[in-house]
Amino acid sequence: MNKLQDILPKMNISNDSDRPLYKMPGRLTKATDDCMYRECDGSGLIHVIKENGYEVMMVCKCKEYKELLEQIKTARIPADYLDKRINDFDIKMYQEKDSVRVAQYAKKIATSYVTQYPEMEDMGKELYFYSNTKGSGKTLLSIAITNELIIKYQIKPIYISVVNMLNEMKHSFTNKDSNRNFYNLMESFKQAPVLVMDDLGVEKTTDWSEEVLTQILDERMSYKRPTIITSNKPIQLLHKMYPAGRIKSRIEKMTFPALMPEESVREIIARQENEQIAKLFLN
Known part of the structure; x- marks a missing residue:
C-alpha cells in the first residue's frame, strides 16, 4: 500500500x-x-x-x-502527489540560506491555513504562492494543502493548472452540445468547494482567456469560495499580463500572498536521483 x-x-x-x-x-x-x-x-x-x-x-x-481515495481522485490530483502532506514539503532540500528561510515561512503559512481553514473560509481569504523559479515547490505545497483539507474537513476540491483549465474549456467547443459542455466546465470551476489554480501566468493570454479567468475568480470572490493560486509572478505585476486589471484586483482581495524560494528543488532532486543511478551503474 x-x-x-x-x-x-x-x-x-x-x-x-x-x-x-x-x-x-x-x-x-x-x-x-x-x-x-x-x-x-x-x-x-x-x-x-x-x-x-x-x-x-x-x-x-x-x-x-x-x-478518501475517491475524493482525492475526483480532485484531479496528479499521481505523483496523491500521498503528499505538508510534512512532505522538506525545507532541508533547499541549499541556500535565504531559500530555507522563505520555505520555512511558506510551510508555516500552509500549516496555519489548514488549522484555521474555517476562519479563513469565513473571511474569504485564501493563498497565493509565487516565485519566478520553476520547480520551487509551489505545486507540491498547494497540493499538500489540498490533501490535508480533504482529510481534515472532507471537502471536495479541484486541482488544475490554468493552462489545462483553459485548454479544456476551448476543446469543449469542438464537441456536440458545445455550449452546454462549456457551461458545465465553467460552473464546475466556479462552484468547486476549493479550487487550486496552478501556474497562473504561464498560459498564453488573450482577451478570451482573461475574460474566462475573470468570470471564475469573480464568482468565487463573491461567494467566498476558497481559491489557492500558484504563480511565477507577484500579485503587483499581474496587471502586465492581464491589462484589464480585474484579475489583479480580485486576487488582491481574495488571497494572502506567500513568497516561495527562488531555487529549484526539482533540479536538486533530479541531480540526486541521477547520482544514485550513476552509483548503481558504476557498481
Missing part, C-alpha cells in the same frame, strides 16, 4: 467499543483479501447478527479509506 494508509489514523477511524461489530459473535460476512483490513468481503459492509437476534449491516473501516 502507498502512504495514503498513513492517513487513516488521522481520520479518527476507530475500532473500539463504539464499533462492536469487530468483537461480536454472529458475523455472517466472510473476510477476504479484498478488504485491506480483512474485516469484510471488500464491499465495505459487514453483516452480523446481534445478541438480541437482530441482523444488521455495519460499516467496515475500508469503506472510509476507499471514499
